[in-house]
Amino acid sequence: MSWEKNVRKVTPYVAGEQPRGKVIKLNTNEFPYAPSPMVATKIYDLAQEELDGSSSMLRKYPDMDATKLVNAVVSVYNELYFRDDKAGSGLGFDNVFIGVGSDDVLAMAFMTFFNSGKPVLFPDITYSFYDVWADVHRIPYATQALTGDFSIDVNDYLNKENGGIVIPNPNAPTGVYEDPSMFEEIVRANPDSVVIIDEAYVDFGGESCLPLINKYDNVLVVQTFSKSRALAGLRIGAAFGNEKLIKYLKDVKFAFNSYTMNYPAIELATVSVLDTDYWKDTVARVIKTREWTKEKLRELGFEFRNSKANFIFASHKSMPAREIFEKLREKDIYVRHWNKPRIDNHLRISIGTDEEMKELISTLLTILKDENPE
Numbered sequence: 001m002s003w004e005k006n007v008r009k010v011t012p013y014v015a016g017e018q019p020r021g022k023v024i025k026l027n028t029n030e031f032p033y034a035p036s037p038m039v040a041t042k043i044y045d046l047a048q049e050e051l052d053g054s055s056s057m058l059r060k061y062p063d064m065d066a067t068k069l070v071n072a073v074v075s076v077y078n079e080l081y082f083r084d085d086k087a088g089s090g091l092g093f094d095n096v097f098i099g100v101g102s103d104d105v106l107a108m109a110f111m112t113f114f115n116s117g118k119p120v121l122f123p124d125i126t127y128s129f130y131d132v133w134a135d136v137h138r139i140p141y142a143t144q145a146l147t148g149d150f151s152i153d154v155n156d157y158l159n160k161e162n163g164g165i166v167i168p169n170p171n172a173p174t175g176v177y178e179d180p181s182m183f184e185e186i187v188r189a190n191p192d193s194v195v196i197i198d199e200a201y202v203d204f205g206g207e208s209c210l211p212l213i214n215k216y217d218n219v220l221v222v223q224t225f226s227k228s229r230a231l232a233g234l235r236i237g238a239a240f241g242n243e244k245l246i247k248y249l250k251d252v253k254f255a256f257n258s259y260t261m262n263y264p265a266i267e268l269a270t271v272s273v274l275d276t277d278y279w280k281d282t283v284a285r286v287i288k289t290r291e292w293t294k295e296k297l298r299e300l301g302f303e304f305r306n307s308k309a310n311f312i313f314a315s316h317k318s319m320p321a322r323e324i325f326e327k328l329r330e331k332d333i334y335v336r337h338w339n340k341p342r343i344d345n346h347l348r349i350s351i352g353t354d355e356e357m358k359e360l361i362s363t364l365l366t367i368l369k370d371e372n373p374e
């Protein structure tokens, strides 16, 4: 067809499978526990208000700025991240951008900040959406190889001409966490670029780089409600940065669609972020399960870097990852495997409930025994 030459052709991002029914799903890093019970209560209250007509919000356009949610985030995050920050002035309303999941936030940030024509830098092994966004927005990029043990070599990001930098901390799918001081070095060395730190997994044991936003005007910290807040289905993400960065992000967002955040999502994310106790308790449970799982996997002959995320990226001493992946799948246990150079002998295993991880470990035991009968 002759119009086809004018099509913007892209290779889309490939997400992990979403099998339905009774399976053990450890392939897309979803949180294993329900979100705060306040969220379900709020759904009920919103439905009640619609029904009795006391407030028919669905009829109206939502608040473009998601003011209620941003205010909640500002008050909670100032307590969590800026209490001991002597240098900074904390977080204000104009330091926060809310989007439809951090995928939306990141896509907007690529479009807003990476326009120099110079290559954007990110690790060769990382979130596999970065090259997709670069391609769809026609941004050149240059991947920087992680070291043999999947660490970031800071020198790759210090003296290279670039049009921007994006790195997750902890990195995905490796789970490897780097200290905020390394990111500060990168931010300081690149005043002409925006440095994006993707903190999708930082709540599972890492320290956030958020305080850097008060010290540097070229750093954007991105977080999500999909992992530690158990709201992947609601689609809520956030970016934090200097007022000017946030203003530019909003301008681009409002140039596409002023009403990206729907009214129920704003209301539900607000009650979620305010329930700090529930969030802390459930995250601590996942961390405990992760540490138990590490121990058991090691006993079974798996090797992995220490993960500070809600997943473990492991390879087995003798059985190929692809084979384990397929055998687990036959038993309705889904983990993630990529046919990609350097990582094709690894499995990314999300942390589920204690029961799910016990089932995983006993199934792995059977699979590995069948291979090596005594």
Ligand SMILES: *Cc1c(COP(=O)(O)O)cnc(C)c1O
Pocket: 029, 100, 101, 102, 103, 104, 127, 168, 172, 198, 200, 223, 224, 225, 226, 232, 235, 236, 237
């Ligand atoms: C899961 C994930 C995201 C995006 O999650 P959303 O559901 O879109 O908020 C972003 N970055 C990384 C590294 C992730 O793993």
